[in-house]
Every structure is written in C-alpha cells, then in structure tokens.
Amino acid sequence: MARESFLLRTDPKILEALRLWADDELRSANAQLDFILRDALRKAGRMPRKEKTDRKKES
Numbered sequence: 001m002a003r004e005s006f007l008l009r010t011d012p013k014i015l016e017a018l019r020l021w022a023d024d025e026l027r028s029a030n031a032q033l034d035f036i037l038r039d040a041l042r043k044a045g046r047m048p049r050k051e052k053t054d055r056k057k058e059s
Contacts, residue, residue, distance in 0.1 A: 008033075 015029070022032035041047040 018032060019029045022029045025032065025035075027035065038047065
C-alpha cells in the first residue's frame with residue numbers, strides 16, 4: 001500500500017495524548033492516527049472501497 005506524507009499541526013497536548021494512547025496499544029503515533037482515521041472514515045461510510053479485480057467466469 002502506497003503512503004503519502006503530510007504535515008499535521010496540532011496542539012501539543014493532543015499530540016501527547018495520541019502518543020500515550022499509541023503506547024497503550026503498542027503502536028507508533030503515526031500508526032495510531034492512521035487507525036483512528038480509518039475507523040472514523042469507515043463508521044461515517046466514507047472509507048474508499050478497495051478496487052476489486054475482475055474475475056472472468058470460465059465456461
């Protein structure tokens with residue numbers, strides 16, 4: 001899976017809370033943020049669907 005970098009500016013207290021939560025779940029802060037975003041997108045019905053490969057039916 002390709003990844004893209006971007007800068008996130010946030011309150012230092014938010015970042016510290018994220019880091020503590022990530023530590024509790026044995027993740028990096030980056031992986032924790034990715035997990036949180038994916039979960040929120042999925043729950044909101046906004047998670048992009050994976051492309052399915054077309055399987056041709058064999059006769």
